[in-house]
Amino acid sequence: MFDRTLLLKLAQTHESFYLYDQRVMLSHLFQLRSAIPWAHFLYSIKANPHHAVLHTVFSQGFGGDAASLGEVELCRMHGLKPEEIFFSAPGKPASALAGALGRCTLVADSLGEMERIEALAEERETTADIGLRVNPNFTFTADTGAPGKFGVDEEQLFDAMDRLKAMKRVRLVGIHVHLKSQELDEAVLERYYRKLLKLAERVAQALGRPLAFLNLGSGLGIPFGAQDASLDVSALGVGVSAQVEAFRRRFPETKLYIETGRFVTGRAGIYATHVTDVKTSRGKRYALLANTLNGFARPSLAQLVGQYTHAAQPPMWEPLFTCRRPYRIYVLNDARETETVTLAGNLCTAADLVEPMITLPKLSVGDVVVFTNAGCYAAVISPFQFASLEPPAQLFLTEEGQVLD
Numbered sequence: 403m404f405d406r407t408l409l410l411k412l413a414q415t416h417e418s419f420y421l422y423d424q425r426v427m428l429s430h431l432f433q434l435r436s437a438i439p440w441a442h443f444l445y446s447i448k449a450n451p452h453h454a455v456l457h458t459v460f461s462q463g464f465g466g467d468a469a470s471l472g473e474v475e476l477c478r479m480h481g482l483k484p485e486e487i488f489f490s491a492p493g494k495p496a497s498a499l500a501g502a503l504g505r506c507t508l509v510a511d512s513l514g515e516m517e518r519i520e521a522l523a524e525e526r527e528t529t530a531d532i533g534l535r536v537n538p539n540f541t542f543t544a545d546t547g548a549p550g551k552f553g554v555d556e557e558q559l560f561d562a563m564d565r566l567k568a569m570k571r572v573r574l575v576g577i578h579v580h581l582k583s584q585e586l587d588e589a590v591l592e593r594y595y596r597k598l599l600k601l602a603e604r605v606a607q608a609l610g611r612p613l614a615f616l617n618l619g620s621g622l623g624i625p626f627g628a629q630d631a632s633l634d635v636s637a638l639g640v641g642v643s644a645q646v647e648a649f650r651r652r653f654p655e656t657k658l659y660i661e662t663g664r665f666v667t668g669r670a671g672i673y674a675t676h677v678t679d680v681k682t683s684r685g686k687r688y689a690l691l692a693n694t695l696n697g698f699a700r701p702s703l704a705q706l707v708g709q710y711t712h713a714a715q716p717p718m719w720e721p722l723f724t725c726r727r728p729y730r731i732y733v734l735n736d737a738r739e740t741e742t743v744t745l746a747g748n749l750c751t752a753a754d755l756v757e758p759m760i761t762l763p764k765l766s767v768g769d770v771v772v773f774t775n776a777g778c779y780a781a782v783i784s785p786f787q788f789a790s791l792e793p794p795a796q797l798f799l800t801e802e803g804q805v806l807d
């Protein structure tokens with residue numbers, strides 16, 4: 403829980419702001435590490451690339467899961483070595499491959515991309531140990547694969563094995579799989595991990611040598627909505643430990659990675675903003691907030707989905723839509739009375755809607771409204787340029803209680 407006095411103090415000088423709490427972040431980091439001691443961890447930078455967030459996760463031994471050349475550079479600026487940075491993304495432009503080769507472990511996303519890396523390495527007269535993202539012949543819930551834009555179908559990988567082995571400059575040393583975000587059922591993830599260990603074994607056998615790494619991707623979910631239970635990461639770690647042990651006995655040189663963004667940072671952030679106006683229109687109460695769609699887009703995106711379905715739990719559309727109310731809202735005022743209001747933002751568009759008809763302590767101009775779960779996929783997915791308004795500040799609360807910009 404964030405300190406009310408601190409939030410009110412920061413609200414005196416900031417119209418709207420994110421606050422990321424290092425202590426919360428560290429507690430989730432430690433939780434993961436102690437629950438799944440057999441894994442190495444990568445931080446998925448796209449979730450929240452704030453410099454102090456990166457400093458925190460990297461100084462705790464996490465490597466970097468980079469989704470662009472820019473994120474590879476962020477990892478380097480924070481002192482990560484090339485072997486601690488994994489660059490995996492679909493459709494990498496030639497300039498990104500050229501910039502990243504030799505600076506990280508490139509994870510090719512297609513056989514065509516492997517050929518492009520081979521040609522680049524040839525041109526530079528160098529060699530590269532690289533990974534390949536695989537689209538396996540299973541999903542979280544089925545024993546058959548699905549088509550998708552990510553990675554190489556498992557069947558195609560095995561068909562291409564002779565060509566991969568014949569490559570002169572590029573050596574396939576690892577595989578990466580990521581199928582889905584925000585899973586809250588540890589039994590589903592356990593099953594998925596078991597299948598991945600078997601896939602890694604099949605690839606190693608076909609290559610005729612052990613892999614240097616298997617990246618199990620993410621999937622680790624966090625409770626966004628009031629209805630969500632927490633993922634039991636300890637049960638997950640223990641549930642597959644026997645299979646992991648057996649795998650390690652056979653392949654001691656293969657490092658197992660898990661990458662995650664939201665598990666570390668999601669609950670470590672809040673978004674705070676001000677009430678800028680209250681009014682009544684034809685009997686209906688409205689409270690307007692600063693920088694919502696253009697500062698913290700999650701509410702508007704949830705409302706957008708709500709416009710088109712009455713389903714209680716519409717399907718996720720990560721990272722834009724997780725559930726109908728993926729945060730808790732609380733108000734920092736001392737009102738004793740409550741009232742039912744429509745909370746909207748102050749942009750010149752009706753799409754800047756936070757919550758229609760929500761019951762809250764009675765709001766007045768200047769009150770501070772706080773949203774939880776704003777530490778991941780929040781600032782990064784919000785259109786800060788919309789209407790040329792001042793974007794929210796992104797502040798960081800250190801373990802020692804210092805607030806950094």
Ligand SMILES: Cc1ncc(COP(=O)(O)O)c(C=O)c1O
Pocket residue numbers: 446449467490580583584619620621622661662663664665778
């Ligand atoms: C390949 C890959 N890895 C990791 C992540 C991070 O996911 P999460 O923040 O859910 O842990 C994503 C998110 O989109 C992803 O696409």
